[in-house]
Amino acid sequence: MKFTTDEHGYYGKFGGAYIPELLYPNIKELEDNYIRIIESSDFQKEFISLLKDYVGRPSPLTYASRLSEKYNAHIYLKREDLNHTGSHKVNNTIGQILLAKALGKKRIIAETGAGQHGVATATVCALMGMQCTVHMGETDVKRQMPNVLRMKMLGATVIPAMSGNRTLKDAGNEAFRDWINNPTDTHYLLGSVVGPHPYPDMVARFQAIISEEIQWQLQEKTGKNLPDYVIACIGGGSNAMGAFYHFIEHESVQLIAVEAAGLGIHSGETAASIAKGTIGVIQGSKTMLMQTNDGQIIEPYSISAGLDYPGIGPAHAYLHDIGRTKVLDATDHESLQAAFELTRLEGIIPAIESAHALAALPKIQFNATDVVVVNISGRGDKDMDTYIAHMDKYC
Amino acid sequence: MNRIQQLFSKKQKQILSVYFTAGFPQLHDTVSIIELLEKHGVDMIEIGIPFSDPLADGNVIQHSSTVALANGMSLSVLFSQLEHIRKTVSIPLILMGYINPVLQFGVEKFCETCQSIGIDGVILPDLPLHEYTKEYKHIFEQYGIQNILLISPQTEESRIRMIDQQTQAFIYMVSSSSTTGTKSKFNDEQIHYFKRISSMNLQNPLLVGFGISNTETFAQVCEYTHGAIVGSACIKALEQPGTLEQNISTFVSSIKG
Structure with a gap:
């Protein structure tokens, strides 16, 4: 099955490519080539082999027995936290780096919030010998320092974004500006199902491996290959799109x-x-926004x-x-509670993002008979400072 | 003939169009800045609608937008400031901004208000050609508002010709692949690009923007095109100590010589 856009890059009234003319040739090049490249047998062979032998896929589907007991359902955890680099982000970066190579690009840029996408990008750039620049809001540079250091060790240049609240949105703005200034040799390796068409569709295709595996693992x-529930957190929405x-x-x-x-x-x-x-x-896209x-x-806030x-x-x-x-929400407090609960019941420290799903x-x-899959999009190593600061309250 | 076409029919060379962000440096400077720019010999003005996330802009215009928003500027405030602008100003006036504030205001109400005030054209860099022609062109035309489109050194010839068919104003030629900001001089590659576009004999005149900041860069683009659009250099000038009039007078001389 293919869940995809119409020919103009829209899902119903949402989507499109609202980009300055300066980026039109870049987006057009991607739009004209991405499906052809992704569906080619050479690409598929290399993509699948890297996901298996480099990323470590399939990621396990773990039955969470103590969590199941507590919530009186059969709860399974999709373990994207066990991927190389520690989150689902690497599924997309492997896909896009192969695409960038096929398009003859020499330089990769990316935005990152928590640093998971930045690390996953820096990793595939090291693997493929590509130059890598990651834009990251200055606020996030401070709260996600271990990931900043990982990116640097992997050879990436991390540029702190100094505009707005200095978080994910601002990093994205800087990445777009970088691309406007470097239109020919650079691929913008966007990390979520956001941005102008074809990014939402392209990233969804790369992350779809998550639900593909859930089906046969279940x-x-x-x-049965269908659960009753799939639960995932959404920021931009890439892990949720993959899981759904x-x-x-x-x-x-x-x-x-x-x-x-x-x-x-x-x-x-x-x-x-x-x-x-x-x-x-x-x-670059028409969607719901604050x-x-x-x-x-409006500048957002989340822990x-x-x-x-x-x-x-x-x-x-x-x-x-x-x-x-169905869209639910979870506060900082509820998510911290959920993170400590998973840690104590199942011995898994989740990323604070994934804790929102829990x-x-x-x-x-x-x-009692419901089969529930929760996507654990990433692991909590990068969030240890946050968890340590709240340990007294939640343990 | 619209006001922009009238300008180009009277004057084919050395056109100076100036961009500034409405609400910067002070919320109520908008009308004074427009009047002073006209008084000091500017041919056309682009009034910037500040936006929280200006993707195509460099540091200077980003900063002016942040200040303007903090000062309380919005599209409604701007329209109320401009209500009587045609009593004192006769040169073409263009609004430039990003699509989202216009969508929230309502595209039809926006065009209607522009027409009633006497705004001649609009530049919305993140409203692509396809979306414009599909969704909004008929509204813009109904109210006689010219949508001015950008081209860059990467834009293909066939697309430039398509863009040329969509407007009766001018084509905004972005000088290089870059966000807005100043440069001291254009290189051979850029000069070649100016010559290449100029020799296409498009129906619309050409104005070059992005990177023009002094007499040298202004003269360089005027050699091949109808003139230039200057933004960041004007914003920088408006921040100098001194009165608005002193700063604007100094700024205009620094470009026209």
Whole structure:
């Protein structure tokens, strides 16, 4: 099955490519070539082999017995945290670096929030011998220092973004500006299902491996390839899109997307773009975003640097709009609680982003027979400073 | 003939169009800046609608947008400031900004307000040609608002010809592959690009923007095109100590010589 855009890059009324003319040739080059390259047998062979032998896929689907007992359902964890580099981000960076190579690009740029995408990009650049520049908000540079140091060790140049709140959105703006200034030899390796068409569709295709594996892994473990629920966090929405992708056409599967509520969706300090957003244009696509009545983008807030984004991928805006996904939210506090709970019940320290997905468990009324898959998009090593600071309260 | 076409029919060379961000340096400077730019011999003005996330702009214009928004500038405030602008100003006026504030204001209401005030054209860099022609062109035309489109050194000839068909104003030639900002001199590659576009004999006149900041760069582009658009250099000048009039007078001389 293919969940994809119309010929103009739209999911319903969401999507498109709202880019300055300066970027038109770059986007056109991608648009004209991405499907042909991705579907070629050479590409598929190399992509699949790298996912297996370099990333370590398939990532396990772990039955969480103590968590299942607590929430009275059969809960499985999709272990993207066990991928090389520690998150789902590497699925997309492997795909795009091969695409960039096929297009003859010499230099890679990327934006990053928590640093997971930055690390995954720096990693594939080291692997392929490509020059790498990562734009990262100065605020995030400070709160995600281990990832900054990993990127540097991998040979990437990390440029702190000094505009706006100095977080993920601002890093994205700087990456677009970098691309405008370096249009011919550079590929912008965008990390989520956001931005101008074809990025949302392209990144969704690379992340779709997550739900592809969940299907056969569930078949092996339960005798059925469809769960009752799939739960994932959404910032831009790439791990959720990957976890949902092959289930979208199966209406029996409830797709739950969990936004970062920050201090609460009514607190004014939030990153819940669907709950608090209206339709508009952000970073090249028409989607739901948090904005003032005057159309200025509102600076988001979340404890999680990876979810701290005022927009959402256009496919998620669409799926919510047509009622295919249910969007919940989790506050900083609920997510910290969920992170410590998973750690103590299952011995897995999740990324603070993934903890937002886990925080949805107490909010859903499950039946005892329900099969629930929670996507653990990344591991918590990078969040140790945050967890240590809150340990007394939650342990 | 619209006001922009009238300008180009009277004057084919050395056109100076100036960009500034509305609400910068002070919220209520907008009308004074426009009047002073006209008084000191500027041919056309691009009034910037500040936006929180100006993707195509370099540091100087980003900074002016941040200040303007903090000062309280918005599209509604700007329109109320400009309500009587045609009583004192006769040169063409263009609004330049990003698409999102316009979408939130309402595209039709935006065009209608532009027409009633006497705004001649609009530049929305992140509204691509396809979206414009599909969704909005009929509204712009209904209210007689010219949509001015950009080309860059990477734009293919066939696309330039398509863009040339979409407007009756001018083509905004971006001088190089870059965000906005100043340069001291254009190189041979850029000169070659100016010559190449100039020899295409397009129906619309050409103005070059991005990187023009002094008499030398202004003279260089005027040799091959109808004139230039200067933005960042004007913003820098407006921040200098001294009155608005002193700063604007010094700025205009620094470009025209």
